[in-house]
Amino acid sequence: MLATLLVLGRLVGAQHAAPLQEPIVIRAATVIDGHGGIRHNVDIVVRGGRIAGIVPRGPLAPGTRVIDLGDRSVLPGLIDAHAHPVWYFNRQNRLHTSSDGDTPAQSMLAAAANAYATLLAGFTTIQSVGSRSDADLRDWIATQGLPGPRILTSLDPITDPRIPPDSLRALVRQRKAQGADLIKLFASASIREGGQQTMSDSQLVAVCGEAKALGLRTLVHAHSAAAVRAAALAGCTQVEHGIFVTQDVLSLLASRGTYFDPQCALVFQNYLGHRASYLGIGNYTDSGFAAMERALPLVAQDIRMALATPGLKVVYGTDAVAGADGHNAEDLVCRVQKAGEAPMHAIQAATSLNAEAMGLANQIGAIAPGLDADIIAVDGDPLADITALRRVSFVMKAGRVVRDDGVMR
Ligand SMILES: [Zn+2]
Secondary structure, three states, rough: HHHHHHHHHHHOOOOEEEEOOOEEEEEEEEEEEOOOOOEEEEEEEEEEEEEEEEEEOOOOOOOOEEOOOOEEEEEEEEEEEEEEEOOOOOOOOOOOOOOOOOHHHHHHHHOOOOOOOOHHEEEEEEOOOOOOOHHHHHHHOOOOOOOEEEEEEOOOOOOOOOOOHHHHHHHHHHHHHHHOOOEEEEOOOHHHHHOOEEOHHHHHHHHHHHHHOOEEEEEEEEEHHHHHHHHHOOOOOOOEEEEOOOHHHHHHHHHHHEEEEOOOHHHHHHHOOOOOHHOEEEEEEEHHHHHHHHHHHHHHHHHHHOOOOOOOEEOOOOOEOOOOOOOOHHHHHHHOOOOOOOOOHHHHHHHHHHHHHHOOOOOOOOOOOOOOOEEEEEEOOOOOOHHHOOEEEEEEEEOOEEEEOOOOO
8 A cells, every 4th residue: 555655656746747758558458449449459559648559469669668457448538527626525524615714725725635536536637617716726737747637617607697698798708818718607596496597598698609709618507498498599518417308408409519418426416425514505405405306316317318319419527516526437327327328328428529529539538549648447347337437446647647556356
């Protein structure tokens, strides 16, 4: 254990150095490539932080650095399209709020710990939707050696339904100027408040239209069918949650090319499992918890209906909040076990489809030449047993090994 920690410490400490130029060969018995393909007994050649090639296993030049992953299954680094890394439980084991006495430094350290837990769980990219403090977390991971997943962020979401369209457009421009990678907006109330549409159709058109004109994607929190419909018709990029979707709005999303990001289990089970840490803060009331308990049986059914909708792109986002960081694979387990999704299809959602939805298909989301070397390994075969994704034992991000436990028995 101590040896493992020392090795991890050394590798993590080296993460901010320039990418190594000499090749690393990852010897893999099984590669699930993120696009639906499987390859056996190959060497993945990594150079300068990128995947240089995937070649049949063969003799190696003397001195080549080899990482032999044995019989583990190798996959692209996983991607979570919806996470909240700056949410955390304070040392009183309560959801952190701005009035709990924690200093900004303490809050940022908690966020860094969440980011690290997420990375160790095999998630090499997450989309945070979002908070203004994400910008520093994103940038310190990207350029200052802090270990964590690549982060895309909306910064603070746009939530207030009283803001007139022109001011909403100005707010979108302000987010872009502040460095947002995307725009997050709320078209409906929280599930704990019933989930009905809050922003009007014209407000949604203002936000999503202005963002599109600036080249920014829009992720829309929407629960009611009316809110989902309005988001699709407003030309927004992606709809989050959608607890109360109906077949006709799912078909509309498909025909408009709008991505759909439903959650299966993690966010609800995490809230219910940490009830005492949330209860009494904001809308985490007894009636709020009752609303979540009522919604829980709907979610797998929603995902089943979404997956059966021709042409609908169902991405993968967990809505991981405080308590859930590092458990980001749980919705993959749920989608397969509870919603009947094929394991390969679910893995594609969390890799290549998410990369496409984020506009990063030429950088991440697959094990393919030219892409960043975001490569993980799990013990077991996730195509036969999706829970293998809970057993991540190797993580490489952009060519740097950030975890290698050996095979866990
Ligand atoms: Zn969320």
